[in-house]
């Protein structure tokens with residue numbers, strides 16, 4: 103299953119703060135797109151706007167499907183999945199059971215079972231996600247027995263188990279060491295290899311620049327650069343955003359947004 107995610111003119115305001123300003127974004131099937139920027143640049147807001155958790159103007163399309171204005175749960179069923187910065191697992195379920203909760207078809211069969219009020223877990227989707235994220239040996243393990251790095255992989259696997267067209271990941275590498283982060287990058291390439299598009303928000307530059315096919319850079323809610331990782335890395339505006347972003351005070355940022 104594959105479909106291109108396209109956002110056009112995505113804009114979010116929180117009171118007087120423009121958190122996202124006219125953002126255009128495309129995630130093609132089977133590609134990994136990085137979304138980076140200094141703290142407060144609007145990365146999480148962008149995922150919130152794409153997935154329906156923030157009220158936004160602009161358009162969001164998934165293949166031929168216009169998702170604009172739809173509720174988050176509807177967007178998820180149409181194939182747009184996400185993870186959260188602090189994505190907690192179900193503590194009293196094994197890894198496999200955590201994945202089964204999310205696993206399901208978006209087919210006529212699912213539509214009928216939903217209509218009849220029954221959920222339709224798809225064991226094959228859960229097993230596939232276990233393999234894609236390299237978690238088979240942990241399938242029967244409880245979350246509190248796992249390392250932090252493995253728990254983060256389970257969080258990603260849970261979203262993969264819904265067999266999305268596009269998966270938005272909010273800081274999946276937070277708290278990982280360099281080795282774990284490298285493994286995550288390899289696993290995400292495997293996920294993309296199935297045709298799923300992946301939008302990766304993370305502060306780990308090594309991960310984003312090495313794993314992604316292309317990178318979009320936000321500053322103060324606006325796209326300031328996009329393209330191949332090597333080009334983005336050298337872009338003077340990106341270099342300045344990171345150095346300047348660290349120096350800017352919250353008051354400066356507020357002023358720039360309003």
Ligand SMILES: Nc1ncnc2c1ncn2[C@@H]1O[C@H](COP(=O)(O)OP(=O)(O)OP(=O)(O)O)[C@@H](O)[C@H]1O
Pocket residue numbers: 116119120121139140141142143144145146147148
């Ligand atoms: N619910 C909200 N209400 C008001 N302002 C918000 C809300 N969510 C985010 N903001 C503001 O919107 C701006 C963008 O925040 P966002 O969390 O999207 O940035 P980010 O790039 O994900 O930051 P970080 O890297 O620190 O997670 C910030 O100024 C933030 O304070």
